[in-house]
Amino acid sequence: MSEGYLSGRTALVTGSTQGIGLAIARALAGEGARIALHGLIDADDSTAIEAEIREAGAPETRFLNSDLRDPAAIDAMMDALADWGGLDILVNNAGIQTTVSLKDATPAIWDAIIAVNLSAAFHTMRRALPDMAGRGFGRVANIASVHGLVGSVHKAPYVAAKHGLVGMSKVAALEYATAGSKTSGGVTINCICPGWTETTLIEPQVEARAAEFGGDRDKGIASLLAEKQPSQRTSDPSEIGRLAAWLCHPASHNVTGTAIPVDGGWTAQ
Template sequence: MDRFLQGRTALVTGSTSGIGLAIAQALAAAGARVAINGLGTAEQVDAALASVAATGSESRHFGADLRNPAEIEAMMAAVQDWGALDVLVNCAGIQHAAPLAEQPAHKWDDIIAINLSAAFHTMQQALPGMAGRGYGRVVNIASVHGLVASKNKAPYVASKFGIVGLSKVAALEYGAGGRRARGGGPRPGGCPGGG
């Protein structure tokens, strides 16, 4: 495989399992050193790190509760100390299906925090450095639910519509037109995923 990300540092949220882990493995196979973040037992985290490291790239787990902006800020600082962040993939996401009138308020808060607000916080920390260095990639994992609604998924649908909108704003601010205006910068954008 072409190791076109050799020397680059990537962070993938929600990467201790599933789609996030597969993305972390692919980035590592392309040469990036990969910071993984996500839930799981110590054994699950160790297994995720080992699977990423098996590609020949360095990996490290950075724990943060993505519902907590202070923990996200601390994680981003720790990742930046490890290596200037070149690739950010916001993949973390949760869901709770229930009719709108029966959706627990704390589930709404958790889903919006993890699926949407965490992406805002990571991007706010990462984008200025990417722009300053003239290189960066941000991929926000959305869903078909960022385009169409579905019953019993009010917070999830709201979060995915929000991530699409957030990605579009970042693309306008940091994309090709913005890069010319500032003399360099990343081209972030949304990447609809499955679900």
């Protein structure tokens, strides 16, 4: 049941046109935040997503289509929110992945994955955190991955980026630990580390594994889960959305510098 504890707050969720990002935007909207959405889609699709997020409870929405590989475009995106008074909540969710062996990973693959999954979060945090500290309240939720905690074959650029995101978030949490107060809510920076979650990002791996079972998608998913995730259950994006919203609650003021797995026991092994 919504408490409306984010009423009057402003949130930016990158990569929020589908999957985990959209679920987080929906959850934050449900608690009353106005939402800046982000993605690389056409105007008709962005209009529909904005309508969906307003229906979920956001009093205002805005859509930004900045290319997160470009630091200047990120600066322009952050500048575009100045008339909203700056950010109270920043969710760095946008991510890309290419499954490729280390020897076959090209410089272009490396550069793109590092830019979107790691460098973009640096650029947004660099801009947002000082203002959050000045107001005494701020929440940064960086969507990492179990691959920010453990490695897997054929994912060197992605694993490097996600490990870097976890490390950078810990540093930011330490640097801003004393900002604000219990009363104001403080400034916190955390990572959420999903395991197998039903999103388009994992579809190439699902399809590859399903091909081993004559195209049976369910068997392909079951095989992936059996290999890594002890619960044998995937997560739904809405579950990640609820966790992100909880991290933005005033009561979470002392939850900072964490990397929270949502992985069915994957990283407990």
